[in-house]
Amino acid sequence: MSPQEKEAVEAFRTDVVEPSMTSLVVIDFWAEWCGPCKALTPILEKVTEDYAGKGVRLAKIDVDKNQFIAAQFQVRSIPTVYAMFQGQLVADLSTARTESQLRTMLDQILRQLPVQSEEADAEAELEPLIAMGEQVLAEGDAERALSVFDQIAEMAPEHPQVAAGRARALVALGRADEAEAVLAALPEDAAKGAEIEQARAAVALAREATPVEDLSGLAAKAATGDMDARYELAGGQMAAGDREAAAETLLAMIRDDREWNESAARARLLKLFEAVGLEDPWVSAQRRKLSAILFG
CATH class of the missing domain: 3.40.30.10 (Glutaredoxin)
Known part of the structure; x- marks a missing residue:
């Protein structure tokens, strides 16, 4: 040489x-x-x-x-x-x-490949903070969860998981318009993930789940078999944050008449699943119940 x-x-x-x-x-x-x-x-x-x-x-x-x-x-x-x-x-x-x-x-x-990068380092720094926000939100403290996600957003304003967390916290606080604005502000390449779709489903569900002042009175009417009342009851239960009761109401409606109102109960239940997260264990359990009704 x-x-x-x-x-x-x-x-x-x-x-x-x-x-x-x-x-x-x-x-x-x-x-x-x-x-x-x-x-x-x-x-x-x-x-x-x-x-x-x-x-x-x-x-x-x-x-x-x-x-x-x-x-x-x-x-x-x-x-x-x-x-x-x-x-x-x-x-x-x-x-x-x-x-x-x-x-x-x-x-x-x-x-x-395990290529080292600034983005990977930043992602590693954000992961525990995002997990904390998600945990607080899951525990039902939407106000604190929003505060956590707002602080993370100052570090990563276009991060899809952060935006999704902020949006779902806003939905839980009854601020669906603000949640929609958060998602709309994302650039196109960041707005395609599953977490964003979950947040969009939560916004859509919040818009159609109307709060009910007298849930017990509506429940009594629904108990007579009135499908419209039962559907309204499910919406009120979702608006109140009682996904368990809402799922039970919708599953019972599907069991009694799955074709009612062009399968509206099933469509609302599936939207609830998407808003909660398709990988959530609760959703998996409810989907098994739905399958048993549809195919059992």
């Missing part, structure tokens, strides 16, 4: 291999005379800059000045683009010639 080759190897180790121990390094093999390289360069630079917070960085290797390095990677045509992590090539990105294609491939890689 010549002195120049040794120098090139050392530079590659410093600029590419060592950073790849913690970051995902996108290696762009290019040359000044390469037209396609010049077209691809702005895309690589823009996307890797956008993904810097995710732990991605760009290393450019001029094949004319680094022929030995290019030969080690068996580069036969340019542009050739690889991704390296912890000193190993993990993907060939050469087929990604558009911004959308490159982003899609990077997203797939980042989901599979």
Whole structure:
């Protein structure tokens, strides 16, 4: 190995291999005379800059000045683009010639590798705070839960879990309009998660679950079998925060007449499930009861 080759190897180790121990390094093999390289360069630079917070960085290797390095990677045509992590090539990105294609491939890689990033560090810091807010909300202290989520929102205003927690706390406090505004303010890419759908379901449910002043009187009317009264009772029970009673009322309605009012009782029950959270153990238990009625 010549002195120049040794120098090139050392530079590659410093600029590419060592950073790849913690970051995902996108290696762009290019040359000044390469037209396609010049077209691809702005895309690589823009996307890797956008993904810097995710732990991605760009290393450019001029094949004319680094022929030995290019030969080690068996580069036969340019542009050739690889991704390296912890000193190993993990993907060939050469087929990604558009911004959308490159982003899609990077997203797939980042989901599979423990790349250190500012976003991951920030997420780790937020996790226990979000869990605390969720616990307080689950315990029924919506006012305190909202205070917790408001404080977290100052750190991460567009975090979907934080926005969802704030919205559900506002719903529990009877402030559905404010909850809807919180969700509407999220950017499009942050407004697609399951937690946001759960919060939207809670808002929708709050809008149709009308509070009832005399629940006992309405319950007596519902006991006569009046389906309209039973449906109104379920709404009043949900508005009062009594999901157990609401579910029992709706399940009984489905058992007696599942087709009533175009299956309105079942639709409301499913919306209640979504608002509580489909992974919640309570929802799982209620869904088993529903299945027993429908298919038993």
